[in-house]
Structure formats: structure tokens, C-alpha cells
Amino acid sequence: MKRLARLLLVSCVLGGMLVCTHVDADIAANSAALWKVATLSVVDNGSDGSSAAGNSSSTDVYQFKDPALRDRFLQLTKVLRCPKCQDQSIGDSQAEIAADMRAKTAELLRQGKSNDQIVHYFVARYGDFVTFDPPWRVDTALVWLAPVGVFLLGLWLVIVQLLKARRRMQEPEEKTEDSSC
Amino acid sequence: MAVKKNSLWVFLPLVFFVALAVLLALSLGKNPDLIPSARKGEAVPHFQLPSLLHQGETVTPAIFKGHWTLLNVWATWCPTCHIEHPFLMRLAQQGVRIVGADYKDEPDKARALLATNGNPYIDVFSDKDGSFGLDLGVYGAPETYVIDPQGKIVLRHVGALEERDWKEQILPVWKKPTEGASL
Secondary structure, three states: OHHHHHHHHHHHHHHHHHHHHHHHHHHHHHHHHHHHHHHOOEEOOOOOOOOOOOOOOOOOOEEOOOHHHHHHHHHHHHHEEOOOOOOOEOOOOOOHHHHHHHHHHHHHHHOOOOHHHHHHHHHHHHOHHHEOOOOOOHHHHHHHHHHHHHHHHHHHHHHHHHHHHHHHHHOOOOOOHHHOO | OHHHHHHHHOOHHHHHHHHHHHHHHHHHOOOOOOOOOOOOOOEOOOOOEEEOOOOOOEEOHHHHOOOOEEEEEEOOOOHHHHHHHHHHHHHHHOOOOEEEEEEOOOHHHHHHHHHHHOOOOOEEEEEOOOHHHHHHOOOOOOEEEEEOOOOEEEEEEEOOOOHHHHHHHHOOOOOOOOOOOOO
């Protein structure tokens, strides 16, 4: 019985770890993208507020009059995902489409659009795929709830096993062979 | 009682494993590069872009009205577009109506290519800066969209269009009344 319990516990913990690693990998990929976006040139001392020349993705430069706008640009280019180089943000990717999306993001920011409106603009064209921050909906609930559920399941199993072990220690006279299959 | 209950728990890891194995096995054959079009069921976004074939004229979504049409997003810089070109020529010979969007390309180069390799398009418009492509949700050329006579997007095919894609993906919806469409 004890062996079975241990087997069960280990398999569930392993299962939980599998799910969690998967989620972690996504988060890690995301934060790697966040880190690398710092390499994208953003000039914040621009006076005219227009985008500078250059259409190659690795050298494009954006100038924003308002530092707040610049911060939002960096934020958005981290959270928007490149459809071509999946698992890279548009701030991180050198794909043509990412460059176009950065240009569009800058354009929409200058038009005074909110972050939500800008993300929505891309979601309407590229689907939920295009954001690293998936929305809360019935069909996406699993993405958000699965890790919590697996964690709670693991927690519950650990507690049950601990309680059982304690009970067994308190009643050492109980025979062990009758409970095994 | 307690023994019986516990014995069933033995199968939990197996169930867990089988479920995971099935999930992973089903995902093996999927191409992660294919993103479903968010524009499916919507009208083609508005555009008014210069025609490559008729100097001085512009093309708008009105070109889709009243006919089933393929909208093919292509460019001269795109090697896969060269690969699919002969098949588009064959479709055109069979009477399939194809409109081309010359995506982020030099109009002169595109015209020259059509002159040498043949032109499968009833009209081609130049989306030189890719803004129409962005509006449509294009993320790489070639992409082919099935447009119904109401100008709505029925289907998107990413990558070179081949005989097999035509038969398996497009023919099942081609000229079939779409949901909510009035005939």
C-alpha cells in the first residue's frame, strides 16, 4: 500500500512538473524576449516625433517626443508576438512582418490609441496568437487554471499522504499486510 | 472497502500517462507555423491600391463582388511564390478567377516577371508598403484567400498552393453557399 501511495504521489508530482515546466518555458521564452527587446533602438530625445529612416528590422529607430509613449512602445513590442518567428516578440524578431508591426505600433501610439486598442488591432488581424498575454475566456480558461489545478492536486495528495503516515505512526499495532493488495 | 478503493488508484498514473501520450501524439502532425486567420468570415478590409496591369487604375474590394475569387498574396522576392506560379497558371486556364496582391514589392519587377512567366491574375494591385497585407493579417508570402461573391473571406491557405491543397482544402468550400450568405 505504501509503495502504491508513493508511486501515485511521484507520478502526480512528475505530471505536475511536466505541466509547470511547459508553462515556465513559455514564461521564460517571454521574459527572454522582454530582455532582448532592450536591444531595439528607441530614441527618446526626438523633437519631431516622427519615425526615423531605415526599413531594415534590425536598424529601425523610433523617436517619441513623450517618454511615456516610448515606454509604452517598449511594453507593447514585448507583449506582441511575431507571427513569423513564433516565440519571439515583435521587439525581438528581425522578421519583416515584425518590423511592419513595430512601425504600425508606433503609428497607432502617435495617433493616441490606448495599449488595449493597439493589442486589439493586432488580435483582430492575427488572432489571439499575436499576444503573449492570452485573454481570459471560456476557451482559454484551461491555460490559466491548469497550473493552479495541478498544484492544488499535488498539495492535496501530499497532505493526504502526510496524514496517513502520521496515523500509521500513531497506530503502530495496526497490521500493514491487510491493506496492501 | 478501503482496500478496493485504493486498488483503483493504481491506474491513475496509467490514465495520466495515456492521456498525455494521446495529446502529444495528436499534436505531432500539426504544423505550428499555421495560424488560423482571424479574418475568416469577415469582409476583405478596405483598400484602394494601384493596379499593376492597368496603368492609372486602382483596385478596391469591389473586384470581389459577384464572383468566387482567389486572392493570392505574392511577391517577386518570394521563392515559394515562384514555385506555386505554374499551378496558379493552370487554375487560371481552368477559369478560376485569381486576383493578385503584389506584397511589399517593386511594381516594375512584378510586371516584368508576369510578362516572362505568364499572368494568372485577372488583376494585380501593388501593396508596396505592405499595409494592406498587415490589415488582412498576412504574415508571409505566399498566402491565398478564398473570397466569396459577397467579398467575405472564406478560407486562408498559407504557403504555396498546390494541387493537393486545391483539392482537399479549397474545392470543398469553392462556390458552396457560405453560412449566412444570401444566394
